[in-house]
Amino acid sequence: MLAILAQSADATVFLPPARSTIAGAHDGLYHFVFWMSVFFTALIAGLLVYFCIKYHRKSHHEVPDGPTHSTAIELGWTLPPLILVLVIFTWGFRGFMNMNQAPNGAYQVLVHATKWNWAFTYAGGENDSELHVPVNTPISLVLTSGDVIHSFYVPVFRVKKDVVPGRYNKAWFQATEVGTYDLFCAEYCGTSHSQMKTKVVVETMEDWLKHVEERGRWWDGKKPAEVGAEVHAQKGCKTCHSLDGTRGTGPSWKDVFGSERKFTSGDPVVADENYIRDSILNPGHHVVEGFDNVMPTFQGSIKDPEITGVIEFLKSISANYKGLVLEEPMTATGLPGTDETETKE
Amino acid sequence: MSVIHDPVKAGIHGGQAPGGTNYINNSKGILSWLLTVDHKRIGLMYMVCVLGAFLLGGSFAIMLRTMLFIRAASETPISEGAQNMYNQAFTLHGAILVFMFIIPAVPAILGNMVLPLMLGAKDVAFPRLNLLSWYCWVGGAIFFMFVLINGGLDTGWTFYTPYSSSTTTAATTATMGAFILGFSSILTGLNFIATIHMLRPPGMGWFQMPLFLWALYATSVIQVLATPVLAITLLLLMAERILHVGIFDPALGGDPVLFQHFFWFYSHPAVYIMVLPAMGIISELMSTFCRRHIFGYSFIAFSSVAIALLGFLVWGHHMFTSGQSAMTNAVFSLITFSVAIPSAIKVFNWLATMYKGSIWLATPMLYALAFIWLFTIGGLTGVFLGALSLDIMAHDTYFVVAHFHYVMVGSMLTAFIGGMYYWWPKMFGKMYSEPVAKVAWFLIFFGFNLTFFIQFIAGSKGMPRRYADFVPEYAIYHEISTIGSYVLASGLFLVLFNWIHSLKYGRKAPQNPWGANTLEWHTSSPPPTENFVEDPPVSEPYVLGAWEYDASIEGFVHNKEKAAKLAQMSHH
Numbered sequence: 077m078l079a080i081l082a083q084s085a086d087a088t089v090f091l092p093p094a095r096s097t098i099a100g101a102h103d104g105l106y107h108f109v110f111w112m113s114v115f116f117t118a119l120i121a122g123l124l125v126y127f128c129i130k131y132h133r134k135s136h137h138e139v140p141d142g143p144t145h146s147t148a149i150e151l152g153w154t155l156p157p158l159i160l161v162l163v164i165f166t167w168g169f170r171g172f173m174n175m176n177q178a179p180n181g182a183y184q185v186l187v188h189a190t191k192w193n194w195a196f197t198y199a200g201g202e203n204d205s206e207l208h209v210p211v212n213t214p215i216s217l218v219l220t221s222g223d224v225i226h227s228f229y230v231p232v233f234r235v236k237k238d239v240v241p242g243r244y245n246k247a248w249f250q251a252t253e254v255g256t257y258d259l260f261c262a263e264y265c266g267t268s269h270s271q272m273k274t275k276v277v278v279e280t281m282e283d284w285l286k287h288v289e290e291r292g293r294w295w296d297g298k299k300p301a302e303v304g305a306e307v308h309a310q311k312g313c314k315t316c317h318s319l320d321g322t323r324g325t326g327p328s329w330k331d332v333f334g335s336e337r338k339f340t341s342g343d344p345v346v347a348d349e350n351y352i353r354d355s356i357l358n359p360g361h362h363v364v365e366g367f368d369n370v371m372p373t374f375q376g377s378i379k380d381p382e383i384t385g386v387i388e389f390l391k392s393i394s395a396n397y398k399g400l401v402l403e404e405p406m407t408a409t410g411l412p413g414t415d416e417t418e419t420k421e
Numbered sequence: 422m423s424v425i426h427d428p429v430k431a432g433i434h435g436g437q438a439p440g441g442t443n444y445i446n447n448s449k450g451i452l453s454w455l456l457t458v459d460h461k462r463i464g465l466m467y468m469v470c471v472l473g474a475f476l477l478g479g480s481f482a483i484m485l486r487t488m489l490f491i492r493a494a495s496e497t498p499i500s501e502g503a504q505n506m507y508n509q510a511f512t513l514h515g516a517i518l519v520f521m522f523i524i525p526a527v528p529a530i531l532g533n534m535v536l537p538l539m540l541g542a543k544d545v546a547f548p549r550l551n552l553l554s555w556y557c558w559v560g561g562a563i564f565f566m567f568v569l570i571n572g573g574l575d576t577g578w579t580f581y582t583p584y585s586s587s588t589t590t591a592a593t594t595a596t597m598g599a600f601i602l603g604f605s606s607i608l609t610g611l612n613f614i615a616t617i618h619m620l621r622p623p624g625m626g627w628f629q630m631p632l633f634l635w636a637l638y639a640t641s642v643i644q645v646l647a648t649p650v651l652a653i654t655l656l657l658l659m660a661e662r663i664l665h666v667g668i669f670d671p672a673l674g675g676d677p678v679l680f681q682h683f684f685w686f687y688s689h690p691a692v693y694i695m696v697l698p699a700m701g702i703i704s705e706l707m708s709t710f711c712r713r714h715i716f717g718y719s720f721i722a723f724s725s726v727a728i729a730l731l732g733f734l735v736w737g738h739h740m741f742t743s744g745q746s747a748m749t750n751a752v753f754s755l756i757t758f759s760v761a762i763p764s765a766i767k768v769f770n771w772l773a774t775m776y777k778g779s780i781w782l783a784t785p786m787l788y789a790l791a792f793i794w795l796f797t798i799g800g801l802t803g804v805f806l807g808a809l810s811l812d813i814m815a816h817d818t819y820f821v822v823a824h825f826h827y828v829m830v831g832s833m834l835t836a837f838i839g840g841m842y843y844w845w846p847k848m849f850g851k852m853y854s855e856p857v858a859k860v861a862w863f864l865i866f867f868g869f870n871l872t873f874f875i876q877f878i879a880g881s882k883g884m885p886r887r888y889a890d891f892v893p894e895y896a897i898y899h900e901i902s903t904i905g906s907y908v909l910a911s912g913l914f915l916v917l918f919n920w921i922h923s924l925k926y927g928r929k930a931p932q933n934p935w936g937a938n939t940l941e942w943h944t945s946s947p948p949p950t951e952n953f954v955e956d957p958p959v960s961e962p963y964v965l966g967a968w969e970y971d972a973s974i975e976g977f978v979h980n981k982e983k984a985a986k987l988a989q990m991s992h993h
Contacts, residue, residue, distance in 0.1 A: 090882070092881075102810050102813075105810060106881075113798075113802070117798060121794060121797070123772050123775075124790060124794070127772070128780055131779060131780045133779040134779075136936070137970055138712065139779075142713055150770075154765070161759075161762070168807070168811060170810075171808075172750065174810075224677075227817060231883025234813065235813070236816055242677070245744040262742075262818070266575065268504055269504075270888035325501060
């Protein structure tokens with residue numbers, strides 16, 4: 077109980093901190109309805125207890141005789157609730173319209189949801205697994221799904237919008253304070269629904285510009301296998317594919333490269349570079365025996381240097397691969413001299 | 422099909438059937454139950470099965486709350502096996518309790534038991550159809566049991582597409598089960614509508630009907646009109662899963678939000694299938710235990726009808742975040758608020774019934790009081806969710822979970838248990854232990870509020886629903902909630918123990934232990950197979966003065982002279 081009361085200073089007992097321009101209006105209505113509810117609950121419960129004491133039955137021979145109806149009283153207690161709910165409706169509708177309509181000139185971010193991963197794309201095509209936004213800037217979101225329905229939810233912004241396959245849903249917000257906040261999937265989407273969470277990082281404009289620029293070449297200067305390991309951790313691969321041989325929703329990545337893969341249909345294939353690339357971009361093409369066809373495609377949300385990184389990473393953790401793993405750091409544009417035949421024995 | 426009154430059999434007075442037989446002991450053997458067309462026996466068969474479903478669905482609730490408690494206390498990441506297990510637990514918890522318990526509980530158990538009795542009738546209008554409805558329930562239940570042993574179910578009870586069209590769990594079997602259970606509901610509703618229209622005794626106009634019957638009538642209309650939409654929706658889902666006809670799955674050219682419209686077109690009115698008959702029970706309890714004419718009879722009756730009709734027009738409020746147009750959202754929000762008015766009217770009328778009453782805090786009345794507390798909180802938190810901007814924040818969080826548990830479980834369950842205690846003496850001819858019943862009431866009331874009130878806070882803070890895992894700041898709410906659920910469960914087991922114990926050791930029940938005047942109290946406890954050995958005297962259901970307390974039988978006895986006098990007075 078103490079832990080509940082000892083929340084951070086600007087959070088109330090009931091609400092999380094308010095960190096967007098629309099949060100204040102939401103919280104105002106929330107508190108109005110809250111105190112109205114407290115009033116009516118206290119009134120009803122108070123009368124309940126009072127009547128139980130005052131009119132407590134003393135003998136079963138009592139035959140009380142009170143009023144049985146009164147149209148005036150009925151109308152009297154119908155009107156105040158009616159007026160109250162109309163006020164609340166109007167207030168809620170106005171708040172909703174403000175939430176719904178992004179201001180002109182808002183900066184657009186594409187949000188792509190798949191089981192069980194969030195992928196964000198900035199205006200220059202830079203990919204990110206966390207949503208980085210500049211503070212005090214209106215951000216509009218275009219939400220798409222690669223498989224089932226998800227829902228974009230950031231409690232401190234009071235923003236939620238379903239991500240529906242086959243539709244472009246939109247949402248917007250303007251963050252008011254620098255900080256790192258939780259972003260949840262709010263619509264049940266299967267096994268790891270509760271793991272489908274990431275962070276919203278609100279930064280100063282300066283920091284944000286720097287971050288986006290870095291995201292456009294984040295693999296620059298890193299060894300390919302390191303890039304692959306980061307892709308595994310950040311793009312949601314780890315939700316289904318373990319690195320230690322444990323079976324998950326998908327097969328473990330350990331010892332895959334160079335092994336013979338058996339499929340639910342079609343002939344077996346030895347896992348090589350083409351097989352890995354194909355499995356990332358067309359996952360339904362070859363479904364490994366004993367697993368279900370549930371993986372979404374990463375077409376459009378993964379860059380070629382990142383795929384190269386994954387391939388080298390897989391080589392580095394496979395006992396079935398006897399060749400060398402690329403050690404040379406990658407460059408911003410990808411990987412010059414990536415002709416893999418040169419590095420293989 | 423008229424009111425059955427056999428003057429030859431009516432040789433013995435006092436409502437006792439010849440030879441002391443009643444509907445329970447007048448024939449023996451399993452076939453005498455499985456082939457019975459007696460509404461009371463069908464009610465009892467429903468009781469055993471539906472309570473079994475309650476135990477099963479409740480076990481899943483305890484399981485998932487325990488998993489959340491363990492999760493709250495644990496440092497290590499949650500395994501995928503545990504996530505799957507949690508998803509299956511909340512799905513089966515919801516699906517079993519909604520389709521197999523909450524929807525049938527009051528109409529099929531208590532409605533079947535007392536609706537014909539309240540009309541002074543021998544049975545429902547279509548007794549064989551009534552038995553068929555029970556077999557439909559059993560058929561649907563078998564499909565659900567098959568789901569349990571055949572891959573489980575992880576879609577949530579809402580079966581949202583396209584997840585449900587693509588999951589590898591036994592979604593097809595489960596939808597088939599829900600489809601068949603729907604027919605049980607439709608047949609019961611149809612039967613009740615026909616019975617109320619055709620079998621009211623001479624002298625009982627619509628406005629001399631007990632309010633429980635008004636509530637059952639309004640419920641039946643929803644069951645008959647809304648359930649077929651669910652059936653069609655589930656068939657379309659099966660067509661998509663089995664035949665790959667694109668209806669809801671965008672990969673096949675369908676629209677997933679269409680499914681939500683279809684689903685909630687049934688499932689929102691279904692909330693009123695759950696709570697309307699519960700409200701009917703409360704009206705009966707309030708009048709009886711305040712020993713007073715119910716206040717505002719016609720307002721309560723019409724508010725049931727208003728809720729039933731408006732309930733059809735609010736389904737879109739489940740989709741405020743789905744991307745439907747702002748105009749659609751506004752219309753659904755406004756109509757949603759209109760449901761608040763008839764609900765408030767009912768609560769105020771019940772309170773007014775207590776005013777200047779003679780309040781007897783017997784166990785059924787305690788449940789009625791608990792109902793008012795829980796329904797008030799459930800209703801007022803509905804005001805939060807009806808407001809568009811607040812719903813955007815609260816949708817799919819524990820706020821919604823807490824809200825609908827207060828309405829669907831807190832309100833409905835307390836009314837159901839209160840009604841069970843109220844009619845228990847009539848059903849079985851035995852009185853339960855009052856002290857044990859009161860202890861159990863306290864555990865349930867305290868446990869329920871501890872379990873679910875804390876969830877309003879968790880939800881307002883942003884805890885999403887259907888989460889096997891959560892960020893650490895929500896752990897405390899889950900711990901408290903789980904402890905509450907254990908208290909609640911222990912209270913429910915105590916209720917069950919008290920009921921079973923009373924069957925063997927309970928004091929013999931008088932004909933009318935409470936002094937109510939609806940017609941079921943004008944026959945013996947338990948009633949004979951044909952319900953009444955002589956026509957019960959039809960009078961105003963809430964004029965109670967003709968019943969006088971007799972301490973020697975700890976019950977009320979009907980004074981015919983007084984009744985005649987009161988009848989004369991009300992005609993003036």
